[in-house]
Amino acid sequence: MFYDLTVVQFTKMLNNLNSFLDKGAAFAETKKIDVNVLLNSRLAPDQFNLIRQVQIACDTAKLGVARLTGKVESAPVHADTETSLPELKARIQSVLDYLAGFSADDFAGAAERQVSQPRWEGKYLTGYEFAIQHAVPNIYFHVTTAYAILRHNGVDLGKKDFLGSLPYKN
């Protein structure tokens, strides 16, 4: 279940985020505005801008899976230097490629693993707590915030863009 909750769903959300950016780029072109205006937008002066929301969504996916599976050393390193749309999309693709290398078997023991981050100063959560209470809420938070920044600026996004396709059955 952890694999579906994280790798599969984070992959879907990063692909959706990629589509938000494409819709933003198309909107900017139609409106004849610089797409960088959107990339540097934020909803409050002390909120991270769209570029940073995308970077954090990527890190939440990448490091969430890496920490749950005990493979932090294998994660690609990103210096948070993206300033353009192509660079942001490449960042997303890099994480998608990384996630594609995981399988459900990699999550054996993940629930009991002690997961920590540098900013937690030595404290930890179990993998079970980390996945449910930290990684999952965080990725949706940053993808929704990216969505909201674009939505606020007029980009035509809706709930279906956020959820992506669902496997409805008859």
Added chain:
Amino acid sequence: MFYDLTVVQFTKMLNNLNSFLDKGAAFAETKKIDVNVLLNSRLAPDQFNLIRQVQIACDTAKLGVARLTGKVESAPVHADTETSLPELKARIQSVLDYLAGFSADDFAGAAERQVSQPRWEGKYLTGYEFAIQHAVPNIYFHVTTAYAILRHNGVDLGKKDFLGSLPYKN
């Protein structure tokens, strides 16, 4: 795990949402503005306002759990008539009280249950798909959007307000 992913975490998020509203009310009082201005705010003209975001977050929690456990008939009915802060907070409390009646045992068979909604016109998802791909993303979407509306209007909210307390261990 479904119990922790839904009942426990949805309870936490609704409590956090309640705190966002309290912070919004305190902000309005300090600024000497009508709190209803915040409740009726939105980030785009065709986006649901804060009242509706709270209503949908409540329904996502209530109906998500009710559908996964096969107990839709037991769910409290809400007519979406709230217009004031006390009414919205009462709505949240009603769902919190409802969620408090569930235990992990109620989720036996939830993963295989066929879950549907009126708008799906007879189509369904398995409970497993519904929980991971629909209910969980949706609640974070609407709680984050409520957060973003308040944040955009100047209310002092941060990531800790969104995530709530975490069970860090030494």
